[in-house]
Amino acid sequence: MAYPLRAIGKYWAKRLPATFHNGNSSPKLTFAMRKICVVITARASFSRVKTVLTAIDAHPGLALQIVVAASALSERYGNILPHLKEENLPVTAVIPNMLDVENPTASAKTTGLAVIELATFLANHSPDVVVTVADRFETIATAIAAVNMNIPLAHIQGGEITGNIDDRIRNSVSQLADLHFTATEKARNRLIAMGLPPHKIHFTGCPSIDLIYHHKTIEFDPYKIYGGVGSQPDLNEPYLVVLQHPVTTESNHSKWQIENTLNALAPLDMPVIWFWPNADAGTAGTAQGMRAFRERHFGLPFHFFRHMESRHFIQLLKNCACFVGNSSVGIRECGALGVPAVNIGTRQCGRERSPNAVDCAPGTTAIVSAVRYQLAHGHYPPSGLYGNGGAGQRIAEQLATVPFILKKHILSA
Structure with a gap:
């Protein structure tokens, strides 16, 4: 009988063989760490998933892959590589695909380049699930690459509404995704109204709000x-x-x-x-x-x-x-x-x-x-509309336990 590995630390989980034996041919313990690929394309996306990254990296049943691309590599718009290094988070790949995004043509070409490079990365690293964030235009590149390669896609912050092209990007990614983590209950209900299966939509709160609850007052210049x-x-x-x-x-x-x-x-x-x-x-x-x-x-x-x-x-x-x-x-x-x-x-x-x-x-x-x-x-009472902390941990736990079932395998009732 096989049992999932839970008790040993991540250090040993990455180094021990996948099957233990008790002196005969029957295995006593098997495990397979789930490889979670998170694609970050902008400084804002990093803050949105920072606590998700740390929770995945600390989880004994998960192996984190981080891909940094587009403006997240740019000094002009906020290079996140030094911050990832400071947090001791692993960067698996960098994809410098951003053109000078000052017009819609450049935005479209930047997205196309991301699809090409992400496809190569996914083929070489075979993640069990790809995680994409929110609604920036580059986000759909992650979704296109994962879906076309039959890799389950998880989407954070779907079901929200804003007033520009982000709505179309966000809703498109949500329709392509196999798993959803929403920041509010209303966002979850909106995804259900779009025809997505309720058991695949989890209201976790917004990971960026975790940073508020983790924050300690500091003095700095x-x-x-x-x-x-x-x-x-x-x-x-x-x-x-x-x-x-x-x-x-x-x-x-x-x-x-x-x-x-x-x-x-x-x-x-x-x-x-x-x-x-x-x-x-x-x-x-x-x-x-x-x-x-x-x-x-x-x-x-x-x-x-x-x-x-x-x-x-x-x-x-x-x-x-x-x-x-x-x-x-x-x-x-x-x-x-x-x-x-x-x-x-x-x-x-x-x-x-x-x-x-x-x-x-x-x-x-x-x-x-x-x-x-x-x-x-003056100041208002603090609001818990987007969560009260702990979203990153909840998302990591879901990624460690839920079945990764592609949409094409889900049969209608």
Whole structure:
């Protein structure tokens, strides 16, 4: 009789033979560690699955494979390789497939290159399941490669709604996936309504919220660690954190939209910590607007960072007076922290949110009004909408125990 290996440590699990004998021909113990391949294509995706990676790596029945690709390898957009090394997480492969993603053509070609290179990796490393994250355009490359090679696909953060091309990418990946881990109960119900089998959809909470619950208050100097450009305002005073990405379906308006936000915050005369946007169609316009403004208004208490390690970023969020922009950070992490957030434009339209986030149009007057309202309101009660910690561990446990059954093997009732 064969029994799954559970009691011995991962060190020995990777080194002992797969079958033990008691002196005769009948085996006493067999095991096969499940190989879990997680593909990370952007800095935001890394923070979304950081606790999943650590939980998989620590699990005695799982062997972690990490593939890093696209903008996650770029210094410009936040190279995650040093952070993986610091966490002692294994990088199995790097795929430098990103073109200069400033237009839809480059985005499509970047995705195509990812499919080609991922297919080679999957053929050589034979994972038992491939894990893909959220809704960025590169995510569908992971799904296409895995599905065409008959490798089960697990999708984290499916079933959500936003206001741009991400919806189509996310829903397409969900339809291709064999296993689902949702951040909210409503997202799970939405996947069921899309016709996906309920027993394959697990409400685990959002792994990025785990970081809030793991967070310990730390003192650090962001200017010394991360450099950046601009003045160095005193962060003991009330300050704003801003992260605004181009809207992929409105890429021609990205420069105008970022200029409106910059012009709205300048008269407030508050310290502002500003982060570089993602690699998306329209990023060139956003970058041009930020650089031109910085040159004209160098004396303002604005500081611009490219990226920041999650524990430091969470500390900045926790202490800020208000978050401004169109990143899901304002809804997920800020909701869990109770930090007031101003959500600009359509990028997060439809996403579930807590009372901490107020919406406004991408116009200067509307942004000024919304920010002043949130500053006057102050902090909100923390929300558990996207979870209360432990999502990474729950996902790892599911990956270790659930049957990996391809959709084509599931028979209708």
